[in-house]
Amino acid sequence: MTQISLVLPFALPPPELAPDLIRALQAPALAALVSRTASRQQLPVDEDLRALPHEAWLARALAVSTDGTPAFAGAVMAGYGLAPAQGSWFIVNPAHTQIARSHLLLADMRRLQLSEAHGRALFDIAKPWFDESGMTLLYGDAGTWFLRADDWAGLETSTPDSAVGLNLTDWMPKGAPSRAFRKLQNEVQMLWFEHPVNAEREARGLMAINSFWPWGAAPASASVDTSILATSEALPWMTALAGHPQATPATPLDTMSGESILVCDALTEAAMATDWAGWLQHMHRLEQSTFAPALAALKDGRLKQLQLLLSHRTSQSAFTTTGFSQRAFWRRPTLDRLLP
Numbered sequence: 001m002t003q004i005s006l007v008l009p010f011a012l013p014p015p016e017l018a019p020d021l022i023r024a025l026q027a028p029a030l031a032a033l034v035s036r037t038a039s040r041q042q043l044p045v046d047e048d049l050r051a052l053p054h055e056a057w058l059a060r061a062l063a064v065s066t067d068g069t070p071a072f073a074g075a076v077m078a079g080y081g082l083a084p085a086q087g088s089w090f091i092v093n094p095a096h097t098q099i100a101r102s103h104l105l106l107a108d109m110r111r112l113q114l115s116e117a118h119g120r121a122l123f124d125i126a127k128p129w130f131d132e133s134g135m136t137l138l139y140g141d142a143g144t145w146f147l148r149a150d151d152w153a154g155l156e157t158s159t160p161d162s163a164v165g166l167n168l169t170d171w172m173p174k175g176a177p178s179r180a181f182r183k184l185q186n187e188v189q190m191l192w193f194e195h196p197v198n199a200e201r202e203a204r205g206l207m208a209i210n211s212f213w214p215w216g217a218a219p220a221s222a223s224v225d226t227s228i229l230a231t232s233e234a235l236p237w238m239t240a241l242a243g244h245p246q247a248t249p250a251t252p253l254d255t256m257s258g259e260s261i262l263v264c265d266a267l268t269e270a271a272m273a274t275d276w277a278g279w280l281q282h283m284h285r286l287e288q289s290t291f292a293p294a295l296a297a298l299k300d301g302r303l304k305q306l307q308l309l310l311s312h313r314t315s316q317s318a319f320t321t322t323g324f325s326q327r328a329f330w331r332r333p334t335l336d337r338l339l340p
Contacts, residue, residue: 003305004256005061006294007263009054009161010271011283011310012317015340021276022335025283029291031333033308034319036326040337043309043316050158050171053316054263057309061261062224070159071218072241073146075226079240080140084220088153091216091237092137092145093160094122096207097168104168107207109160109235110269114142114209118197122209125195126188133184144237147214152177157215162313164272173214181214188212230256232264264290271312298323315340 013021034040045053049068056068064071073089094114096107119142130137136148149155155177163171173181189210192198198208229242242263256262266286270278297303301323308319319337 002256002303003259003307004294004303005261005307005309006290007054007058007261007309008267008286008311009052009263009265010267010279010312011308012312012315012338012340013276013279014312017276018339021280022338024280025335027283027287027291027335028333029287029295030283031335032295032326033291033306033321034310034335034337035333036328036331037319037321038305038325039318039320041318043318045314045316047314050156050162052159052162052313053311054309055159055161057311057316058229058261058263062226062229064218064222064224070216071222072216072224072237073218074220074222075218075224076144076216076237076240077138077140077146078224079226079243080144080146082138082140082146084136084138084148087136087148087220088150088217089220090147090149090152090155090157090214092147093143093213093215093237094119094145094209095160095211095213096209097211098207105165106160106163106168106171106213108164108269108272109143111207111273112143112209113206116142118201118209119143121197122192122195125191126212129184129187129191133180140240141236143235144240145212148220149177149214152181152214153217155181155214155217157217159215160213161268161272163213185211228258228260230260230262232262232266234263234265238263238265295326298326310338 046068049056051070055070059065059068059070073091076091093109096112097104123139123145127137138146140146154175155173156175157173158171192210202208226241226243231239231242266282267279270282294306298306305322310317
């Protein structure tokens with residue numbers, strides 16, 4: 001039986017804007033998918049977990065952890081063809097932090113536009129400092145590196161997306177190794193300050209790369225089966241988690257088989273930037289490219305069951321529908337089911 005879970009981060013609008021956004025959203029296929037359902041669940045969200053709801057759900061679904069901790073490092077490394085035999089590894093993303101009125105902010109990685117040439121140059125100058133600290137730094141691509149830091153095994157980190165746009169005081173790595181992290185971070189920041197790469201980026205109106213963000217810690221021995229995972233419009237680390245370090249064309253839902261998960265990250269950048277006009281445009285595009293074809297596949301039997309996992313920062317809902325559910329003509333399709 002074909003059972004697809006379609007994961008759509010930030011498809012739920014924030015509660016304070018939800019009525020206006022839902023009123024402006026024209027998506028009859030999505031309305032049918034969330035109204036004519038076999039089940040609807042409000043999924044629990046662990047507020048102490050330093051990850052977004054969909055990241056925690058994915059960690060559980062892939063059996064990376066039982067509590068939702070996104071220990072993705074080993075699986076993402078495998079996607080890049082890296083297979084270290086031992087040690088505790090982190091995903092490391094080159095980052096941009098900026099000073100707001102009273103606190104630091106982390107920029108969305110999607111907006112960095114970091115080229116391979118720039119990413120490699122920054123990696124090459126930073127690597128000796130990691131080596132001198134007894135750590136191993138490996139290159140995946142411009143924005144995705146990997147760090148072996150056995151002494152940092154107890155470092156509590158946050159996923160980058162969970163920290164974007166918020167006061168970094170609450171999201172910086174913490175725990176006993178955090179002092180060593182801050183020391184190395186300061187050294188790398190000084191290396192990159194006024195580096196020709198950053199001078200060139202700023203001259204072109206791009207954000208400087210002035211920090212790095214470790215997260216996703218996992219032992220090298222961790223084995224994760226990600227064969228059920230596919231991605232669409234996702235960050236490189238996510239496509240690598242699915243076994244494709246380079247972006248691949250979107251997978252049509254009606255061509256997937258068995259039990260599969262499709263993570264579509266089309267809405268995150270606009271939502272994080274509070275660009276709600278852009279968010280609506282992306283939702284309208286998904287209506288044509290994803291929701292309407294999925295509804296048609298359910299109705300004609302090509303797709304047996306679809307679970308829509310829709311979320312924002314603090315909430316996640318699961319809507320499960322089938323071809324049989326879609327025959328419930330007495331249930332009026334409405335997007336009001338997306339309201340909190």
